Amino acid sequence: MTSLWLAQHEQLVGDPLPRRAAGAIDDVIVGSGLTGLVTAVLLARSGHRVAVLEARSFSSLTTGNTTAKLSLLQGARLHTVRHRTSRRIAAAYLDANRAGQQWLLEYLDAAGVPVQYRDAVSYATTEAGAHTIESELRVARDLGLPVRRLENPELPFATTAAIALADQAQFDPLDVTLALASELRALGGTIHENVRLTGARASRPVIAHTNRGDLTADRLVVATGTPVLDRGFYFAKLEARRSYAASYRVTGPVPDSMFLSVDAPTRSLRNTPGDDGELLLVGGNGHGVGRHPSPASRLADLDSWTRRYWPDAERTHEWSAQDYETPHGVPFVGHLPRGRGRILLATGYDKWGMTNAVQCGITLAATILGDLPEWARTLHTRLTGPVAIARGIGMGAAVARHYVTGYRRAARSLPSAPPREGGGEVGRVGLRPVARSCVDGKLEDVSPICTHLGAVLSWNDQEATWDCPAHGSRFTNDGRRIEGPACRDLARRAPGNS
Numbered sequence: 001m002t003s004l005w006l007a008q009h010e011q012l013v014g015d016p017l018p019r020r021a022a023g024a025i026d027d028v029i030v031g032s033g034l035t036g037l038v039t040a041v042l043l044a045r046s047g048h049r050v051a052v053l054e055a056r057s058f059s060s061l062t063t064g065n066t067t068a069k070l071s072l073l074q075g076a077r078l079h080t081v082r083h084r085t086s087r088r089i090a091a092a093y094l095d096a097n098r099a100g101q102q103w104l105l106e107y108l109d110a111a112g113v114p115v116q117y118r119d120a121v122s123y124a125t126t127e128a129g130a131h132t133i134e135s136e137l138r139v140a141r142d143l144g145l146p147v148r149r150l151e152n153p154e155l156p157f158a159t160t161a162a163i164a165l166a167d168q169a170q171f172d173p174l175d176v177t178l179a180l181a182s183e184l185r186a187l188g189g190t191i192h193e194n195v196r197l198t199g200a201r202a203s204r205p206v207i208a209h210t211n212r213g214d215l216t217a218d219r220l221v222v223a224t225g226t227p228v229l230d231r232g233f234y235f236a237k238l239e240a241r242r243s244y245a246a247s248y249r250v251t252g253p254v255p256d257s258m259f260l261s262v263d264a265p266t267r268s269l270r271n272t273p274g275d276d277g278e279l280l281l282v283g284g285n286g287h288g289v290g291r292h293p294s295p296a297s298r299l300a301d302l303d304s305w306t307r308r309y310w311p312d313a314e315r316t317h318e319w320s321a322q323d324y325e326t327p328h329g330v331p332f333v334g335h336l337p338r339g340r341g342r343i344l345l346a347t348g349y350d351k352w353g354m355t356n357a358v359q360c361g362i363t364l365a366a367t368i369l370g371d372l373p374e375w376a377r378t379l380h381t382r383l384t385g386p387v388a389i390a391r392g393i394g395m396g397a398a399v400a401r402h403y404v405t406g407y408r409r410a411a412r413s414l415p416s417a418p419p420r421e422g423g424g425e426v427g428r429v430g431l432r433p434v435a436r437s438c439v440d441g442k443l444e445d446v447s448p449i450c451t452h453l454g455a456v457l458s459w460n461d462q463e464a465t466w467d468c469p470a471h472g473s474r475f476t477n478d479g480r481r482i483e484g485p486a487c488r489d490l491a492r493r494a495p496g497n498s
Contacts, residue, residue, distance in 0.1 A: 001463055003065045003319035004279070005174045006270070009188040012058040012181060016191035017212055023478035025051050025217040027210050028367070033063035034173070034353060035346050036223035037180035037359030038103075044187035053210065053215070054187065055196040059177040061483055062225050065321035067245055067268055067283050068173040069122035070104060070354040071260050072097055076262045077352060078127045079136040081329040084387045092329055092378035094143050097352075099343035099373065100359030105169060111179040115156065115171045119257040123153050123162035124441065127425070129263040130161035136262070137163050146324075155255065155269075170258055172249045172271055172384060173354070174360055197228050198487045202340040220334065221364055222345040226324050226472060226485050229345075235452070235485040238324040238348055239395050240472025243286035244299045245321070247272070247279045248306060248313040254278045257323070258466075267305070282306045288471030288482075289322060291402065296462040305326040305399070320463065322483060323474065325350040327395065328388035333360040334367060334380055344368070366372060399455075402469035406456025411447055418443055424466065425460030437477040439464045445493040452486035466490065478480060 006453075027034045027043050032054035054060075072094065082090040082106050108115050140147040140163075150162040181191055205216040206396035227234050236325045245268070259269040268283035282305075285298040292298060300319060306313050326332060333346040344367060346360035363376045370379075370399045384392075406426075414427030414434055424437035426448045435448035435457055439451040446466070448457050457468035465482060466475045473484030 002317065004243070004281070004317040005068070005172055006060065006064045007317055008176065009174045012178065014058070014189070015190040017192045017195060025049050025215065027051075027219045028053060028206070028217040029217055029221045029223055030208075030228070031190060032058050032177070032181075032193075033061065033223065034180075034357035035361050035364075036221070036358045037184065038358050039221055039223060039364045040184050040189055041180050041187070041366035041367065044184055044189045045122060046365075050189040050479050051183065051215070052184070052191045053195040053208075054191065054193045057189065058181070059174060061175055062321050062323065063173050063357070065319050066173050066279055066353060067244070067270060068354060069120065069168070069170055069270060070101055070166065071258060071356070072101060072145060072160040073120040073122055073140070073163070073168065074135045074352045074355075075266075076132050076331065078139045078143065078145070079132060082139045084328045084381065084391065085330065085385055088378065089328075089330065089382050090139065091143050092375040094145060095361075095375035096359040096373075096379060097118035097376065099362060100355040100357070101169075101218070104354070104358045105361060108171065108176065108179070111183075113171065113175045113179050114273075115169050115275075116399035116485050117167055117169055119164045120164055120168040121150060121153055121164045121257045121269055122151075122262055122413060123155070123159045123260045124262050125157070125159055127160060128265050132262045133163055140461070146444070149238060152189060153257075153259070155259065164257070168258060170272070172272070181316055181494060184281050186214055188336070196481070196487070199220070200229055200343060202338065202342050204342070206342045218342065219368060220339075221344045222343065223361075223364070225322055225483060226347050226481070227336070227345045228487055229336065229343070230485065231339060231343070232345075234332060234345070235349060235471040236396065236399075237332070238326060238471075240289040240319055240324055240484065241286045242289050242295065242322050242467075243283060243319070243351065244302050245281060245283035246299070246306070246318040247281050247305060247414060248310065248315045249274070249316060250280050250310045250313050252310065261467070262286045265301075280306075280310065280313065288398070289468065289472040289474070290458040290460070290467035293318075295460050299462055316465040317456060322474070323351045323353070324348050324472070328382070329394035330362055330379060330382060335364045335448065336443050398493040399470045406458075406469065410456045418492055422461060422464060424461070425463075426456060427457070432493075435459075435463065435466055437466075437489070439477045444478045446475070446477075447491040447493065449490075450486055451481075451490060452484065
């Protein structure tokens, strides 16, 4: 499950971790994705000494697994934000994304990063979806976005409605983050891999606790998919979702626009330059993390759908990504509660990280340096309305259900026979709950209890991981933390002696 982008780039080599020294670092940025790097570069341009920490490898999670569409037409996002908030907030959201898009396009032009300009198209295949398309069109035009109806989207299947926005952009996201990393290092910043934030103290200076020791800085910016610090309870305000993508060689024509359906299951289409012609990128089939009985079936269904319309498609890469949705559809960004103004965060892009990551990076840097844009001030004063509250209540109820069903699974006796190859099971051995898996012929027993808030984990049969259905933490089959709000690995147990 390595993305096309990660596969075709050499891995960046991290810098040596600096010793703990008061005054040596102004800003510690956690996360080497687009948000963290934009924030780091903007601060470094102002003379700040910046260190970027990455728990795994450079840009290896959401940014390295995105479909990399830089668009202001985002499926039915404006309709969603307008429905859940107000016209004022929807307008500010659009202005924020426009600022993020403009900043990034100017940066890529100056850095010489290849960009392909395309129409962005939102389309429907059902009558209900057609009504959503009409609503998105009305909201977009009301906010001044020049979206047009598209009578023939030139797709190999029937549609019921479509709208388009010209001159949007697509690119290789690793080209972008590597360019930002190069500038950051030229400005004196550093990037440190395999350094995981495990906690923080909002003292003066801030103390960042990591698996490699403590670091001190004036400020700490948490620019991960979801905050690994529980201040503010953002884990309870977000819904973690996993989605899938694959790249294909095809002999026929490849869609020349960036397409996204508004119906479920979602279908995302774009092209990208390949070594021997353009490749087709297909994405979709998202579901709640840890909440589908067989993630492998979701990727298989996406592949089957692709071959239905492009029968000669030859898959080159397949991958998945994790995104986080807020109840109101607008990212959380700014000061972290109980951080004394020294700890900041950004999260909740719901698959639209190319524009939102940059606007949040601009917001974070402006919060530290001063001169916050007007659209950021408006989004900061957002009130949570009834629709968003109802959405949040529904998200909380779903979490509660998964706690109950998870502990029911863990109370059953684990089968005496080992799992099949690539399989995983949760059950009880004696009085202790166990998560048992078989990967590459090796049995592994770990605790099935998420180290974040104690939910029972589910087996991901596509990626051979243990995934948390409550708040989206993920672990390797032998218990090492991958992502999510959990800070600690799972306890390992001797197979057969648990």
